[in-house]
Amino acid sequence: MTFIWLWTDFLLWVLFALSFYAIIKIRQNDLLRQKWKKIFSQPLALSAFIVFSFYILIGLTDSLHFRFDNDTTAYSVLDRVLLPALEADEKTYSTPLNYQQFSKEYLENGLRGRVHLNLVSQQINSPSENYSQIFNISIQALIYSIFAIFILVLIGKKALAINPSIKINRVAFITLFGVIFFCIWTILMMPNYHILGTDKAGIDVFYKAVKSIRTGMIFGLLTTLLALPPAIILGLMAGYFKGKTDDVIQYIYTTISAIPGILLIAALVLILQVYMDEHASDYASTLERSDLKLLLLCVILALTSWTGLCRLIRAETLKLSELEFVQAAKVFGVSNIKILFNHLMPNVMHLVLISIVLDFSGLVLIEAVLSYVGVGVDATTMSWGNMINAARLELSTDPVVWWPLASSFIFMFVLVLSANLFADRVRHVFDPKAGTDE
Amino acid sequence: MWTYVFRRILYSIPILLGVNLITFLLFFMVNTPDDMARIQLGTKHVTQADIHSWKEEKGYNKPLFVNTNESGTAVLTQTIFYQKSVPLFKLNFGHSDSGRNINKDITERMWPSLALAIPSFIIALITNIVFAMWMVTLVGTKLERITLILSVALMSISGLFYIIIGQKIVAGLWHWFPVSGYQGGTESWRFVLLPVLIGVVAGIGAGVRWYRSIFLEEINKPYVNTARAKGLSERQVLFKHVLRNAMIPILTGVVVVIPSLFMGSLIMESFFSIPGLGSYTIDAINSQDFAIVRAMVFLGSVLYIIGLLLTDISYTWVDPRVKFK
Numbered sequence: 236m237t238f239i240w241l242w243t244d245f246l247l248w249v250l251f252a253l254s255f256y257a258i259i260k261i262r263q264n265d266l267l268r269q270k271w272k273k274i275f276s277q278p279l280a281l282s283a284f285i286v287f288s289f290y291i292l293i294g295l296t297d298s299l300h301f302r303f304d305n306d307t308t309a310y311s312v313l314d315r316v317l318l319p320a321l322e323a324d325e326k327t328y329s330t331p332l333n334y335q336q337f338s339k340e341y342l343e344n345g346l347r348g349r350v351h352l353n354l355v356s357q358q359i360n361s362p363s364e365n366y367s368q369i370f371n372i373s374i375q376a377l378i379y380s381i382f383a384i385f386i387l388v389l390i391g392k393k394a395l396a397i398n399p400s401i402k403i404n405r406v407a408f409i410t411l412f413g414v415i416f417f418c419i420w421t422i423l424m425m426p427n428y429h430i431l432g433t434d435k436a437g438i439d440v441f442y443k444a445v446k447s448i449r450t451g452m453i454f455g456l457l458t459t460l461l462a463l464p465p466a467i468i469l470g471l472m473a474g475y476f477k478g479k480t481d482d483v484i485q486y487i488y489t490t491i492s493a494i495p496g497i498l499l500i501a502a503l504v505l506i507l508q509v510y511m512d513e514h515a516s517d518y519a520s521t522l523e524r525s526d527l528k529l530l531l532l533c534v535i536l537a538l539t540s541w542t543g544l545c546r547l548i549r550a551e552t553l554k555l556s557e558l559e560f561v562q563a564a565k566v567f568g569v570s571n572i573k574i575l576f577n578h579l580m581p582n583v584m585h586l587v588l589i590s591i592v593l594d595f596s597g598l599v600l601i602e603a604v605l606s607y608v609g610v611g612v613d614a615t616t617m618s619w620g621n622m623i624n625a626a627r628l629e630l631s632t633d634p635v636v637w638w639p640l641a642s643s644f645i646f647m648f649v650l651v652l653s654a655n656l657f658a659d660r661v662r663h664v665f666d667p668k669a670g671t672d673e
Numbered sequence: 674m675w676t677y678v679f680r681r682i683l684y685s686i687p688i689l690l691g692v693n694l695i696t697f698l699l700f701f702m703v704n705t706p707d708d709m710a711r712i713q714l715g716t717k718h719v720t721q722a723d724i725h726s727w728k729e730e731k732g733y734n735k736p737l738f739v740n741t742n743e744s745g746t747a748v749l750t751q752t753i754f755y756q757k758s759v760p761l762f763k764l765n766f767g768h769s770d771s772g773r774n775i776n777k778d779i780t781e782r783m784w785p786s787l788a789l790a791i792p793s794f795i796i797a798l799i800t801n802i803v804f805a806m807w808m809v810t811l812v813g814t815k816l817e818r819i820t821l822i823l824s825v826a827l828m829s830i831s832g833l834f835y836i837i838i839g840q841k842i843v844a845g846l847w848h849w850f851p852v853s854g855y856q857g858g859t860e861s862w863r864f865v866l867l868p869v870l871i872g873v874v875a876g877i878g879a880g881v882r883w884y885r886s887i888f889l890e891e892i893n894k895p896y897v898n899t900a901r902a903k904g905l906s907e908r909q910v911l912f913k914h915v916l917r918n919a920m921i922p923i924l925t926g927v928v929v930v931i932p933s934l935f936m937g938s939l940i941m942e943s944f945f946s947i948p949g950l951g952s953y954t955i956d957a958i959n960s961q962d963f964a965i966v967r968a969m970v971f972l973g974s975v976l977y978i979i980g981l982l983l984t985d986i987s988y989t990w991v992d993p994r995v996k997f998k
Contacts, residue, residue, distance in 0.1 A: 490688050494696075609955070
């Protein structure tokens with residue numbers, strides 16, 4: 236077994252390590268710790284965070300790729316978990332949790348009827364048998380998850396004894412229970428059913444929707460990660476050095492933001508596509524190729540999205556550099572670089588944090604739009620945008636094939652909603668202007 | 674004031690030059706004209722002579738920046754950069770890679786775009802402000818919390834879903850409106866109604882929250898207390914005092930997009946097959962017509978810069994304190 240490190244895998248884990256480092260730093264700083272505590276004191280924000288972390292966890296398990304020695308296909312850890320659905324090899328559409336195919340066709344015995352799905356046990360031959368099995372599995376999952384949450388509470392009690400400031404609140408508890416139940420239910424359901432049905436080519440829709448999480452995650456997180464360095468460095472420099480430096484930096488970001496965002500992205504992606512087609516032989520596998528395209532898409536989005544944050548940081552730095560502590564540092568002969576990074580940067584970090592959480596949901600949403608316009612991720616990459624795009628035509632069939640669209644909708648909605656709710660709270664706590672009400 | 678406007682226009686010239694340079698670098702350096710020729714002619718069985726004649730025909734057969742074969746100013750003017758940039762500044766976009774007259778296309782297609790964009794813009798503006806005002810009156814109640822979460826939920830839904838579901842339900846099941854297509858003249862409203870409706874609903878979540886935050890900032894100011902103390906009704910306070918004073922932040926966000934309405938909406942137009950500039954751009958992207966995409970990028974930047982200029986001018990109209998330096 237050999238591990239394969241894709242570029243996006245690597246960067247996602249780097250990001251994970253960075254946020255881990257940030258958590259340690261936050262714990263050391265009293266003021267920050269209090270602010271974060273305030274964020275989580277709102278039940279809604281806490282449960283949004285739980286759901287969001289769950290998505291991140293799935294994205295991370297999907298970012299460990301390896302290949303068996305006697306096999307050419309690369310798997311991620313998540314692929315192995317979802318393997319039964321992946322290998323079921325159905326022919327065509329089937330509705331969620333059904334035991335038969337969606338459409339009728341001629342069977343081996345010459346009659347017209349619905350073909351039994353490969354994944355579902357052959358003993359199930361009527362809807363009532365099907366329902367009773369689904370019911371049994373669900374009850375089983377419920378029992379397991381109650382058991383799991385019981386253990387968690389026991390462990391949690393110990394943790395609470397150490398840190399009594401954390402209070403268990405009801406909404407967060409319900410959310411946690413929901414997430415655990417969903418996990419266990421899925422794991423039990425997976426080998427027996429296509430949870431969200433299958434698509435036209437017989438591929439499990441649930442598998443596609445779950446795999447899309449990683450794509451959305453990368454879009455939302457990596458883009459901001461890539462946009463931060465230019466935004467922070469140029470913003471600080473413009474605000475601190477003023478004069479010519481400021482003029483040049485202002486000119487650069489005004490020019491870039493003058494170009495309509497989506498058109499600039501489209502143009503860049505078009506050029507990228509042509510370039511990749513011309514150099515198609517340079518990539519070892521389609522996986523690497525589509526991964527590189529995903530990464531470059533993030534770079535393109537980052538190129539067009541750093542200007543907003545840069546403008547905010549510049550304005551804040553202009554104000555800050557007039558304050559006494561910066562003047563004092565100057566008088567003491569602290570070097571410019573030290574002033575920029577030790578004195579000014581920590582004081583604009585709240586802007587950075589707010590913009591990370593606010594931009595995330597927008598970036599996840601824009602992925603779908605880009606796919607629709609035809610400048611999105613590679614067709615072989617699983618993403619909600621590609622799913623929506625394919626499902627658009629299915630809605631006009633009769634009877635309606637609704638489940639691929641509905642699945643991508645739900646998965647995307649839950650992620651974006653939790654990100655938005657959490658972002659709201661973060662802004663509320665960290666933005667001195669937004670904190671006035673309540 | 675006119676000297677100020679004149680200075681602002683002068684100031685926008687280097688920005689446009691920068692935009693032009695960026696688009697030029699993108700479109701001609703990364704993909705050489707040879708690559709473009711191969712795309713347009715199809716990848717199979719293309720000889721070097723075919724490429725050469727295509728470049729000759731489209732005017733791509735010159736060096737990029739410096740033409741060493743010429744003398745005098747022609748060293749710089751007889752280049753692709755000069756030949757392809759200068760007409761842009763005269764808003765003469767020339768011909769597309771497939772041979773169509775871009776200017777003629779734009780003047781034809783701007784009307785459907787405007788027919789869709791202007792009603793969407795106005796109706797969305799009014800509904801968002803009215804809803805935001807209503808939410809401001811709810812401050813501190815349970816209903817406020819519900820409406821706030823509802824608006825977050827509404828803005829968490831991808832715009833594509835609004836369009837797909839709207840098209841499916843309203844047009845497909847109830848047969849109220851045509852599903853897609855467009856017809857000019859007096860009949861056009863029937864085709865525009867559904868996209869406008871969907872556009873307004875899709876934008877309401879984010880819009881209402883934005884206006885609400887503006888109003889909330891205003892409502893904490895002392896003049897509101899004074900107005901209330903005078904015994905004015907809450908409606909008078911909101912509509913006469915708060916709304917007027919909130920005009921400045923509202924204008925900052927609103928005026929800048931007005932000129933860009935002209936560009937149309939990429940997604941809406943292509944979904945509802947409205948032959949506007951948005952769907953024109955999408956078609957150009959899909960057929961990899963670089964001349965059209967480049968023209969639209971430039972046009973979009975010009976309109977954005979005009980929008981910034983209009984924003985500054987509109988300040989004097991609503992806020993007498995603003996003086997031009």
